[in-house]
Amino acid sequence: MLPPIFGVLFDGIAYGMLLFVLSVGLSVTLGLMNFVNLAHCAFAMLGGYVTVTLVNIFGWPFLATLPVAFVAAAVTSVVLERLLYRRLYRASDLDQVLLTIGLAFISVSVAAYIFGTIQQPIATPAALRGSFDFFGIGLGKYRLFLIGIALLVTLAMVIGLEYTRFGAQVRASVDNQRMARGLGIDVDWTFASTFALGSGLAGLGGALAIEIVGLDPNFSFTYLVYVLIVVSVGGLGSIAGSFAAAMLIGVSDIAGKYYVPELGAFLIYLVMVVVLMWKPAGLFGKR
């Protein structure tokens, strides 16, 4: 028999994986264009609602809706990027914060208008329900599935960024935008597609999150805080950093809620403030 700490650790890691999928896109786009996108979780919420609608109204199987959630969030984000974000790339932090907070507000209202303020129910396939018994610890099947997906995403991102031409362009643009332009890389296009990919991943994360944390119109703001913490603790533009930070925040949040529930969310905010005071650029940040 294993002590319960392993169960807590498992849940924490699964939660951290979810946070990673939600936040990795923001980390890359923030590192790439220095654009403070507080509407990132609005794209995640969009993915979540796409999945809920397809499953509950059109009767699609849960797994088939995940790619749709990805595509829906990616397409919406690229439309907004072309219409609004693009004009503010050179604007101040404040203007970017205001525009994207405005979009997040709008997303909350639109979601409340269409779907109501209640928590959305979701039926996951029978194969993902229940849990395995592993030396006396219940390992939720859905959480195992989540860890698997997150690892796949990580692998795909690492391969995509390290070993492809597109990845090389993205890395070049992150490191030195002016030089990358000089070498003939279309930085605008690179950014638009990275932005779409990042938001798409957020949409996928939003769809995956329903089973774990639920979905209501305030998702845009509730998880925005977590995502921003992960991104700033991990360091901008760093996938490994986001991964480590997501694990750190996931495990400390679950462990904090399990062992010292009276502290509430206090612990993760404290972790963030302490890490940022120690390393303002985040654990793996370059600047």
Added chain:
Amino acid sequence: MANPTPLTPQGYLLARTRWHPLEILFWLATLLPFLVFPNYLSLASQIAITALFALSLDIILGYAGVVSLGHAAFFGIGAYSAAIFSKHVWGEPFSGLLVAAALAGLFGYATSFIISRFRHLPLIMITLGLGLLAHEVANSAHWLTGGSDGFQGVSTEPIFGLFRFDLYGKTAYAYSLAALFIVFLCARRLINSPFGLALRGIRENWNRMPAIGADSRAHIRKAYTIAAVIAGICGALLTQTTNSASLESISFQRSADVLVMLVLGGAGRLYGGLIGAAIFMIARDQFSGIAPQYWYFWIGILLVTVVMLLPNGILGGLSKLLGRWSRK
């Protein structure tokens, strides 16, 4: 700006301290609610308090360029310390106000050492994190603050022992307006002083100001502490005029709302926050029939529009129009 004689720094600052007729008109207009809208005096009092809060954010955001997403922390500290003071010490309002201002200032001074080290995204994150931390502390310290149930037992005595805080909000508005006016005078003096000029310099170029003898970090620390003191006063005013204190006073929502108001009115202008707060609060009162989640739809649209079309807020747009008009 067609000035034949070259402008000395002293002359420039002096010219800015002169009172414009429109300003005098503005302050006379703040007395109108007593005569014209006697039924809306409690709203007017809320507006005065919120306007003062926006002014305090303006000092750090509009003038010093420090973007804060957690300014409500100081508002909340002020609100709770005034509430606790009135319950456990005595209910005399002025001393409560002073205690709240001092405590908020103390916290502001302590955190200013963190704030002044950061800029850009880490700064936004740190202020957000500190604001959320303050909210969590207020939420979990149930024995002190009442947590999510709200604080019980605020008792505010009449001002000077004579003017009771009545149901119609007459005293409340007079009290808040007086506080707003006095603090505004101080802020106006501060902004038009060499210190205020240095803050604007830091906003424009953080690295160059130390080279001409204005240490950016020390200036940011002072400005941040002053803003915290003012925010604490606002919180205490709200507690005393409404006889209650709740978690709402320290929430992220309040930090975001005040940012919206300031930007709507025009950041970096003394009257920006005041105008923005008045428009925001009156609109919210008029649309109070709408459920809050739909109200935020319009706030979102407004934000996107202001950022895209009116980069300097309403006052910025107006002064641009005036400038174009007077040139013709």
